[in-house]
Amino acid sequence: xTSPTAAARTSISWLQLWTLALxxxxxxxxxxxxxxxxxxxxxxxxxxxxxVQLTITGFLAxxxxxxxxxGAVSDRTGRRAPLLVAGVxxxxxxxxxxxxxxxxxxxxxxxxxxxxxAAGIVLGRAIVADRADGTDSxxxxxxxxxxxxxxxxxxxxxxxxxxxxxxxREIFWVLTGIAVLMLAxxxxxxxxxxxxxxxxxxxxxxxxxxxxxxxxRPYLGYTLCLVFSYSVLIAYVTGxxxxxxxxxxxxxxxxxxxxxxxxxxxxxxxxxxxxxxxxVAARRLLSVGVVVQLSASGALLLLAAADLxxxxxxLVLLWVSVTALGFIAANATSLALGELSRGLGAASALLxxxxxxxxxxxxxxxxxxGEVSTRSVALVMTIAGTLGLASLVILTxxxxxx
Numbered sequence: 001x002t003s004p005t006a007a008a009r010t011s012i013s014w015l016q017l018w019t020l021a022l023x024x025x026x027x028x029x030x031x032x033x034x035x036x037x038x039x040x041x042x043x044x045x046x047x048x049x050x051x052v053q054l055t056i057t058g059f060l061a062x063x064x065x066x067x068x069x070x071g072a073v074s075d076r077t078g079r080r081a082p083l084l085v086a087g088v089x090x091x092x093x094x095x096x097x098x099x100x101x102x103x104x105x106x107x108x109x110x111x112x113x114x115x116x117x118a119a120g121i122v123l124g125r126a127i128v129a130d131r132a133d134g135t136d137s138x139x140x141x142x143x144x145x146x147x148x149x150x151x152x153x154x155x156x157x158x159x160x161x162x163x164x165x166x167x168x169r170e171i172f173w174v175l176t177g178i179a180v181l182m183l184a185x186x187x188x189x190x191x192x193x194x195x196x197x198x199x200x201x202x203x204x205x206x207x208x209x210x211x212x213x214x215x216x217r218p219y220l221g222y223t224l225c226l227v228f229s230y231s232v233l234i235a236y237v238t239g240x241x242x243x244x245x246x247x248x249x250x251x252x253x254x255x256x257x258x259x260x261x262x263x264x265x266x267x268x269x270x271x272x273x274x275x276x277x278x279x280v281a282a283r284r285l286l287s288v289g290v291v292v293q294l295s296a297s298g299a300l301l302l303l304a305a306a307d308l309x310x311x312x313x314x315l316v317l318l319w320v321s322v323t324a325l326g327f328i329a330a331n332a333t334s335l336a337l338g339e340l341s342r343g344l345g346a347a348s349a350l351l352x353x354x355x356x357x358x359x360x361x362x363x364x365x366x367x368x369x370g371e372v373s374t375r376s377v378a379l380v381m382t383i384a385g386t387l388g389l390a391s392l393v394i395l396t397x398x399x400x401x402x
């Protein structure tokens with residue numbers, strides 16, 4: 001990690017850094033904690049496999065739409081007000097999830113939970129971009145991902161532990177409590193980061209900046225690279241409960257352990273990236289991560305197609321693929337936003353909306369054609385990884401290494 005001095009140079013205190021990391025953890029917490037409970041939820045709510053998977057898709061769709069709306073609003077009104085309003089909405093939506101009587105109500109509540117939780121992600125990125133740039137920005141994003149990666153390590157273990165003595169509804173009550181903590185952290189630790197003089201003069205200016213970002217080739221390339229690389233992770237997250245619990249017979253607790261091990265790999269990748277980015281260009285680290293992720297996904301597809309993908313092989317290749325994202329997410333985000341000088345809230349919103357919007361579309365693809373299998377999961381992962389590499393190579397080739 002960087003020292004407190006490094007944090008000071010970016011005008012982001014360590015308390016604020018931890019608060020931003022907590023806000024960014026909304027997605028892994030709200031997803032990872034209940035994955036092991038999906039088979040139980042399917043029975044309890046009398047839902048189909050596709051119906052239960054829609055609770056993931058709905059949440060991701062909410063994250064996508066929420067970032068697009070909240071990010072643009074924050075460029076006009078500032079960061080703090082939208083963050084606090086969304087925090088209250090996230091608390092309420094999490095409580096509705098815990099009380100949901102049907103799968104339809106749960107899917108709808110998950111969409112609202114994602115929409116409101118999106119504020120922490122998009123505004124966290126915007127706050128960093130408001131206060132840091134260049135190498136400092138890449139380092140802060142890496143630190144945020146490293147700290148925030150504790151969430152996907154703890155989430156499945158916590159969820160699995162809850163399932164040992166309670167049910168899936170209790171998991172959502174715990175998420176409600178976490179949402180309260182996020183709201184309190186936002187209120188007490190995060191002052192306004194966007195001065196009135198730097199805000200968009202009108203909504204027309206806000207959307208003009210958003211369109212300018214979307215048409216900027218390097219920004220688009222780094223954004224799409226992140227989008228498709230993240231979709232590799234989502235294909236794994238969506239398909240792994242069925243592949244590992246139903247296909248290979250892992251218990252919910254052992255599944256939680258495996259999921260936590262993969263999340264720990266992501267943490268280690270992020271931490272290593274935070275250290276290396278001081279000496280190695282962010283673009284080079286990004287390229288390595290994309291190639292490694294695609295190689296692991298492709299190898300899993302080939303072995304699954306040849307019926308050679310036993311449990312040890314599947315676990316190792318999934319771990320490598322997930323760990324590689326630690327070299328992708330922070331660098332792609334920093335490089336994308338670093339291409340722009342204004343409209344960073346809108347640009348961050350577009351990045352997040354695309355990231356989770358495409359992921360929401362990728363999530364149900366692993367189940368097309370019947371039950372989820374190792375082969376179907378690996379196929380979606382490989383296609384997404386290929387598109388991520390193509391976006392990086394084709395759209396950002398004219399940018400200089402950073």
